[in-house]
Amino acid sequence: xxxxxxxxxxxxxxxxNKNEKLPAxxxxxxxxxxAKGIEWGKNPLLxxxxxxxxxxxxxxxxxxxxxxxxxxxxxxxxxxxxxxxxDVTGGSGN
Numbered sequence: 001x002x003x004x005x006x007x008x009x010x011x012x013x014x015x016x017n018k019n020e021k022l023p024a025x026x027x028x029x030x031x032x033x034x035a036k037g038i039e040w041g042k043n044p045l046l047x048x049x050x051x052x053x054x055x056x057x058x059x060x061x062x063x064x065x066x067x068x069x070x071x072x073x074x075x076x077x078x079x080x081x082x083x084x085x086x087d088v089t090g091g092s093g094n
Contacts (some may be wrong), residue, residue: 012081030068043073 003081007017030046037044046068053062069077 043069045069
């Protein structure tokens with residue numbers, strides 16, 4: 001479990017990087033979604049809504065769902081976000 005020292009901290013995100021095996025079910029879902037993304041020319045997205053979200057409260061609310069995207073898509077979204085905010089330098093802050 002995390003010690004919450006945060007591996008990644010930026011203007012918009014606090015994150016913890018993990019290098020662990022994915023559970024087989026999750027890996028299978030992600031593999032199929034990525035394959036269809038390639039086939040259909042779309043960005044893969046796995047939306048995971050935990051059925052036990054109410055068991056893990058965050059700020060008094062149910063644990064939020066996860067949206068899993070590729071690192072490349074995340075970088076692209078950050079670029080668009082910076083452009084929308086008028087950061088023409090292409091800054092490195094996430």
